[in-house]
Amino acid sequence: MRLAEFKHDLPFHIVIVILVFISIYPFIFMLISSFKTTEEVFHNFFGLPSSLEYRNYLDAWKEVSPFLLNTIIVSVITMFGVLVLSSIDAYIFTRFDFPGKDILFFLILSLLMIPGILTLVPRFLVVRDLKLLNTYWALILPYIAGGQVMPIFILRSFFSSIPKELFESAKIDGASETQCFLKITIPLSKSILFTVGLMNFLNIWNEYIWPLVTVTEPKLFPITVGLVVFQSRYAGSAAWGPLFAGYTIASIPIVILFLFTMKYYIAGITSGALKA
Amino acid sequence: MGNKEIISPGGTMKKLFREIIKNRNCYLLLLPTFILLFVFEYYPALSAVYYSFFEWDGFTPPRYVGLENFIQLIFKDTVMAISAKNITILTLFRVIIAITVPLFAAELIFGIFNTKMAYIYRTLLVIPMVVPSMVNLLVWKFVYNPQYGLLNQFLKAIGLSNLCRAWLGDFSTALYAILFLGFPWISSLWFLIFLAGLQNISTDIFDAAKIDGVTGLKRIRFIDIPLILGQIKLILILSTINALQGYVGIMVLTNGGPGNSTMVPGLYLYNNAFYFNKMGYACSIGMILFSILLVLTYINLKYIRSSEEG
Numbered sequence: 161m162r163l164a165e166f167k168h169d170l171p172f173h174i175v176i177v178i179l180v181f182i183s184i185y186p187f188i189f190m191l192i193s194s195f196k197t198t199e200e201v202f203h204n205f206f207g208l209p210s211s212l213e214y215r216n217y218l219d220a221w222k223e224v225s226p227f228l229l230n231t232i233i234v235s236v237i238t239m240f241g242v243l244v245l246s247s248i249d250a251y252i253f254t255r256f257d258f259p260g261k262d263i264l265f266f267l268i269l270s271l272l273m274i275p276g277i278l279t280l281v282p283r284f285l286v287v288r289d290l291k292l293l294n295t296y297w298a299l300i301l302p303y304i305a306g307g308q309v310m311p312i313f314i315l316r317s318f319f320s321s322i323p324k325e326l327f328e329s330a331k332i333d334g335a336s337e338t339q340c341f342l343k344i345t346i347p348l349s350k351s352i353l354f355t356v357g358l359m360n361f362l363n364i365w366n367e368y369i370w371p372l373v374t375v376t377e378p379k380l381f382p383i384t385v386g387l388v389v390f391q392s393r394y395a396g397s398a399a400w401g402p403l404f405a406g407y408t409i410a411s412i413p414i415v416i417l418f419l420f421t422m423k424y425y426i427a428g429i430t431s432g433a434l435k436a
Numbered sequence: 437m438g439n440k441e442i443i444s445p446g447g448t449m450k451k452l453f454r455e456i457i458k459n460r461n462c463y464l465l466l467l468p469t470f471i472l473l474f475v476f477e478y479y480p481a482l483s484a485v486y487y488s489f490f491e492w493d494g495f496t497p498p499r500y501v502g503l504e505n506f507i508q509l510i511f512k513d514t515v516m517a518i519s520a521k522n523i524t525i526l527t528l529f530r531v532i533i534a535i536t537v538p539l540f541a542a543e544l545i546f547g548i549f550n551t552k553m554a555y556i557y558r559t560l561l562v563i564p565m566v567v568p569s570m571v572n573l574l575v576w577k578f579v580y581n582p583q584y585g586l587l588n589q590f591l592k593a594i595g596l597s598n599l600c601r602a603w604l605g606d607f608s609t610a611l612y613a614i615l616f617l618g619f620p621w622i623s624s625l626w627f628l629i630f631l632a633g634l635q636n637i638s639t640d641i642f643d644a645a646k647i648d649g650v651t652g653l654k655r656i657r658f659i660d661i662p663l664i665l666g667q668i669k670l671i672l673i674l675s676t677i678n679a680l681q682g683y684v685g686i687m688v689l690t691n692g693g694p695g696n697s698t699m700v701p702g703l704y705l706y707n708n709a710f711y712f713n714k715m716g717y718a719c720s721i722g723m724i725l726f727s728i729l730l731v732l733t734y735i736n737l738k739y740i741r742s743s744e745e746g
Contacts, residue, residue, distance in 0.1 A: 165549045165550060166550075168549055169548050169549055169550055169553070172544050172545075172547050172548050173548070173553070175544055176541070176544050176545060176548075176557050179541060179544075179620050179622060180557060180560045180561060182619065182620050183560075183561065183564060183620060183622055184560060184563050184564065186572075186575045186576065186579060186586065187564075187567055187575065189575075189586060190571075190575050201584070202584070205589050205593075206589070206593065245468060245469050245472075246469075248465050249465075249466055249469050252462050252465055252466060256462050258455065258456070258458075258462045258463070259452055259455050259456055259459070264466065264470070267470075267473075267478075268469075268473070271473070271477055273730065273733070274477070274481050275677065275681050275722075275725065275726055275729055276681065277681040277705065277722055277725055277726075278481060278484050278719075278722040278723065278725065278726045279476075279477065279480040279481050279484060279722075280705070280706075280709070280722070281480075281484065281487075281705070281715055281718045281719055281722065282479070282481075282483040282484045282487065282719065283476055283477075283480040284709070285480075285483075285494060285715070286475060286476065286480060290475075301472065301475075301476065304472060305472035305473055305475070305476035305477055306476065306477060308469060308472075312469075365568060366569045366570065368570060368684050368688075369684060369687075369706070373710055383568070383570070384568070387570050387571065387574060388570070388574070388688060391574050391577070395581075398584065400578075400584065407571045407575065410568055410570070410571055411566070411567045411568055411571050414566055414567070415566050415567075418562075418566045422559075422562065426562075426628055
C-alpha cells in the first residue's frame with residue numbers, strides 16, 4: 161500500500177518540488193547572502209557562507225529599525241481602529257432596524273466598486289488641505305476609512321449567523337445592548353475578528369504609494385518607503401550583505417506573526433472567499 | 437378619502453421622525469464611520485469626477501476645459517497610448533496566469549495521497565505571501581541586476597553568458613522582465629482559495645466519477661472546474677482589478693523606463709499628479725480606468741449569473 165501510494169505520488173512530488181523551489185529560491189538566496197561579506201557575495205555567489213557575518217545585521221538594523229517602528233505604530237493603531245468601528249457597525253446593521261438602514265448599507269457597499277486609483281489624487285488634496293501631511297494621521301485616518309469597508313461585510317455576515325435566541329434570553333436576564341455586544345457577540349467572534357485584523361495589518365504593512373505621497377520626512381517613513389531608500393543607497397555601493405540583511409529584518413515581524421496565526425488566517429481566507 | 441391623503445403623509449412623517457429619535461444611538465454610533473468615509477472616500481471620489489473636466493495644478497483656481505482632457509488622453513497623448521498597450525498585455529497575461537498556474541499547483545497538491553507532504557508543500561507555497569511585497573519586489577530587482585543579478589549569474593554559470601543583459605534597462609526586454617516577475621507565478625492567496633475549493637468537493641462525487649471512468653484530466657475538466665467556478669470567477673474579477681490599476685512593481689523596478697517603454701496608466705496618473713502637477717489630467721486618467729473596471733466587472737458578474745443558471 162505504502163509503495164503504491166509512493167508510486168502514484170512520485171510524479172506529483174517531482175513537479176511540486178521544482179515549482180516550490182523556484183518560488184522560494186529568491187528568498188532562500190536572500191537569507192543565505194545576508195550572512196556573507198560583500199566580498200563573498202561576488203566570489204562565492206551560489207554557495208553557502210564560509211562564516212556568519214552577523215555585522216550585516218547590525219548595520220542594517222540601524223538603518224531599517226526606525227522605519228519598522230513607524231510601520232508597527234501605524235498598523236497597530238489602524239488595526240484597532242478598523243476592528244472597533246467595523247464590529248460596532250456590523251452589530252448595528254445586524255441587530256437593529258431603523259429608517260435609512262438599507263441606504264446606509266448600500267453606501268458602504270458601493271465603495272467596493274470604487275478603485276483606489278480613482279481617489280488617490282483628490283484624497284491627497286484633502287489630506288494636504290487638512291494640514292495632515294507629514295504626520296502619522298495622514299496614514300492612519302485614510303487607512304481606517306478604507307480599511308473598515310471589507311470587515312463590515314465579513315463581520316455582518318458572521319454576526320447574523322449567531323442565533324437570535326442567545327440575545328433574547330440574555331435580554332430576559334436583564335442584559336443591556338452593550339452587554340449583548342461585549343459579552344456575547346465579541347467573544348463568539350474572536351477568530352473571525354482575528355482574521356480580519358490580520359488581513360488589515362498585512363495590507364497596511366504593504367502600503368507603498370500612499371505614504372510615498374503623504375509622508376516626505378524620512379523619520380516618518382514606513383518600512384516600504386524606507387526599504388526603497390535603503391536599497392538605492394546600499395545597492396549603489398554594492399553592499400549586498402547588509403542589503404539582504406535589511407530585507408530579512410523587514411520580513412521577520414510578519415513571518416513571526418504568521419507562525420502563530422497561519423491556521424486562522426487560511427481558515428478565514430477560504431471561508432470568507434466562499435461567501436464572497 | 438380626501439382626508440386620508442392629507443393626513444397620512446403627515447402621519448408617516450411623524451412616525452418616521454419618532455423612529456429616527458428612537459434609534460438615535462444607531463446613527464450616533466455609525467457616525468464616525470460615515471465621517472471618515474465622507475472625508476476620505478466619497479468626497480475624493482466625487483471630486484475626482486469633477487476635476488477630470490478641469491485643468492488644475494492643485495493650487496491656483498481650476499479652469500474648466502470640458503472633455504478636453506479625455507480627448508487629449510484618448511486621441512493625442514502618445515505616452516497614454518503606450519500605457520494602454522502595455523496594460524492590455526500585462527492584464528491579459530496576469531489574469532490568465534492567475535487562474536491557471538495557482539489552479540495547477542492546487543490540483544497537484546490535491547492529487548497527492550500523502551497528506552503530510554501535501555501539508556508541507558502548502559505551507560511552503562504560502563511563504564511568498566508572508567514576505568512583505570516590497571521585499572519581494574526588491575529581491576526581484578536584484579534578480580535582474582545587470583552586474584550581480586541572480587539571472588545573469590545563473591546564465592553565466594550554465595555557460596550562456598552571451599544572453600546576459602541589463603534586463604530592465606533594455607528596450608527589447610524590459611516589459612518581458614516585468615511579465616516574468618514572480619515566476620512561477622503561484623500566487624499564495626489564489627492557490628489557497630483554489631485548494632480550499634477542491635477540498636470542499638464531496639468525496640462521493642469523486643468516487644462516482646471514478647466508477648464511471650472519469651479520471652485525470654477528464655475529471656479536472658468535467659468535475660473540478662465546474663464545481664469551483666465560483667472561485668475561478670472571484671479570482672477573475674479580483675486579478676483584473678489588481679492588474680489594471682497596479683503599478684507599484686513597475687514603479688520600483690523600472691519607473692516606466694527605459695524611455696516610456698514600460699509605462700502603465702496607473703504610473704502615468706501618478707506622474708501627472710505628483711511630478712507634473714496636472715491634477716485634473718490625472719483625475720481624467722483615473723476616470724478612464726474606473727470606467728473600464730466598471731464595464732469589465734459588469735461583464736464578469738453578468739457572466740457568473742448566466743452560467744450558474746445554465
